Amino acid sequence: MTGAGWIAVDWGSSHLRAWKMEGARAVADVSSDRGGAHLTPGDFEPALLALIAPWLRSAATLVVACGMVGAREGWAEIPYRPVPCAPLAQVPQRVSARDPRLDMRIVGGLCQASPADILRGEETQIAGFLALNPGFDGVVCLPGTHTKWAHLSAGEVVSFQTFMTGEIFGLLSAQSVLRHTIAPDGWDEDAFVSALDDSLSRPERLAARVFTLRAEAMLNALPPATARARLSGLLIGAELAAARPYWLGQPVAVIGAPAVAAPYVAALTRQGAAPLQAQAAAMTCAGLAAARALITDYAP
């Protein structure tokens, strides 16, 4: 019954987005800023209803959700599955809802024993990418607050690694002594590239370089947009140096919103990789459709 109507939901810590689906096709979408980080477990159902009520029928409608909604602090905790495994290693799990119009299912995340790591939400983007690129064997990079690198082979996630680059950039640029030195937007491509190359070739010196942004602002009036691009280059360079075992000599795909993906694509391209690019939202929607296809106990 995959042609029947259902609802796909991407519920991260900072965002909530829902698609009205006919089979694997999205026919409408809505979003809000009610990310899971701002909600207590009891808030999830009302927040979802406020967004999707116009799409509900009197009978139960299937809702398939991924992301923080399945975390310990989410609607209900769905366990992690250990890699290596398919990105959708388990059928989305039914969780209870008070409103009888909701037949709620949540996709589980993945974990790795050593080095210890976890992801939740990205498994769905990876599943969507594999659905649209069957047979892909290589590495996907999913940049964001926490960037994930995953090695994919034979339809499975073999290993993965998380970098806090986006969160560290945010903390340093907005809350550290560098906050007066770094513009909230603007860019300087030459400064980005130069810092990237520097950090990639001598990543062990990153700790020594960050404060030079403050010093150059004080001594040489370093422009704040240049400082912003240079900090980004330093941090992404250090990430790429540490992630080199992932991307070196491998087919690479970057899955992300264009603004977030762009510096990673530029950086990988400079290193001789020729990264594919894929839109995060489209991959999530395709991944939720793949998750829906695993569900056999629902007949509208």
Added chain:
Amino acid sequence: MTGAGWIAVDWGSSHLRAWKMEGARAVADVSSDRGGAHLTPGDFEPALLALIAPWLRSAATLVVACGMVGAREGWAEIPYRPVPCAPLAQVPQRVSARDPRLDMRIVGGLCQASPADILRGEETQIAGFLALNPGFDGVVCLPGTHTKWAHLSAGEVVSFQTFMTGEIFGLLSAQSVLRHTIAPDGWDEDAFVSALDDSLSRPERLAARVFTLRAEAMLNALPPATARARLSGLLIGAELAAARPYWLGQPVAVIGAPAVAAPYVAALTRQGAAPLQAQAAAMTCAGLAAARALITDYAP
């Protein structure tokens, strides 16, 4: 007239401390939390008067201050002097005060053209250390929110470098996704040492290691005090790796409050250095006395 009474003031971004001096000897001290980061330029004089009024005479009393009080956002901006130079490369500069009981002087900081760097306050600790250890030739490490490493030779600061290790530790442990994973206090020496060695030997992998603290907390119930010590070890290891050209094969002295200095002393000792230790407050007081001795236009 160095035997006459005067007042020494250490005014950083987060603290204010004053000593009542007889020559080079402190006879009383007071402190408050009115650090410069919380003050506008007009707030400095009232904040100082509130602390030291009981020590003032009707005639002008000499006050010698160092630290953020001399920054652009301080009482008055005192220019940086470029290294190489003596730590007290200029006579403390007289700045205006509304209250005639204050004859206010402020010590200037140091700057370095390449790599761009600045310091303000540490020059006084270094001057105090050199006054108490004349002829010292080697490296001083001043751990804190921003740790400074300085190479000293023939009574001059030859070069220096700033690391934001303390501030980054604070941001990651209190404001990032790691905040639920890391205890506000507590320690695990084995975890510290293991993370330190790991980070020192492969500093380029730091970016890949930070999130493992979160993952291990979720998967293996990593104790929060162990996570705290491990994060400290990772960050100090990365700093020591980048600062290796400073400390390797050099006499090293760590100047700091005991709790802040301890992990640096432990880390350097493990690397085969045999660091001297000196108390930051005592060095600051001795340095302000050395700065006071440069002032020839004051006669009480």
